[in-house]
Structure formats: C-alpha cells, structure tokens
Amino acid sequence: MGIEASFLIKHVRPYGQDAYDMMCTPGQGTLSQWLLDHGVAQRDIDTAFAAWHITALLPINQQSLPAFIQSADLISQARWDELYETPASTILFMTGALLRELSFESGRHAGEDIDFLPHEYIPLAVTISSQPDFQPETYRAVEGMHVGINGDGNCVHFGGLIEQDDAQND
DSSP, rough: OOOHHHHHHHHEEEOHEEEEEEEEEOOOSSSSHHHHHHOOOOOHHHHHHHHHHHHHHHHSTTTTTTHHEEEEEEHHHHHHHHOOOEEEEEEEEHHHHHHHHHHHHHHTTTTTTEEEEOOSSSSEEEESSSSTTOOOOOEEEEEEEEEEETTOOOEEEEEEEEOOOOOEOO
C-alpha cells in the first residue's frame, strides 16, 4: 500500500468492511505486522482492531457521532502521549476505495505535496484539539485533503482537509 503505516496509525480509521479488512487483516507487510514489529502486544492490537470494527460498521448520523468522536479522541490522546503534541489531530474514516485511491495517487506523486481529491467523498473526519476547552469538530462528506508523499511514493503527512462549500460540519 502506498500509505505509510505511521500515517494510517495517526490519521486513518477504516470505514466499511472492505476498509477494515484492508487495514486489519494480519500477515506479512500488514499494519498488524508493523505494529507487532514496533513492540505493540498482540492483545492490544486485537483490542484496538475490535474497536475499529465497531465504528467501521456504524452508520454516520447524529446518534453515532459520539462513537466516532471517542475513537478519534483515543487515538489523538495516545499519539500525544507516545509521540509528540500537536495543536490538533484529525482522524479520517475512509472506505476501502478511498484507501486504494490514496495509495495509487501517492505512487504517482512521489516526493510531492498534493491535494488528494478522490472520486468519492471522505465519509467523516474528526478533529480533536489538544486544548481541553475546545470541542471536537466533525466533518461529513469531505472533498479531500492536502497530503505529503515521500520519495518512495508513500503518503506520510496530513496537511489539512479540503472541504466543499456544502460539506456538513457538525
């Protein structure tokens, strides 16, 4: 996949069974193997992937948004605790088709920063602020995102959302 595992860990959660299978199936060269190779216990991987499966299959609506926000908040807090603090953290809930398209486009634009404007909207993005007084922001039907691609053709950096004028910001 033309997406670095670290990008997936920091910014992507699967949305839909296809995306879940792409991201969470064990084996050589997979995210699961990358996590194991970086010292994450299998039990912790299984727990995380079980939680990811729940949100991957939820409909996106007003009643389910708290589950998506909680998922985004958990990964944001873990990122800040384990890596480094940033002003905000955005988690993208992406379908299998979106992951394949991002991977393909990354391979075509090695060493570049691009506007990734996929053929379908990103179903949901959740931004969590590192400041405790700020409420999470949710964005439905996001047009795309700014990304950085390394010289090997792998997406490695999230540079922000691209929103169309009629995107729903909850």
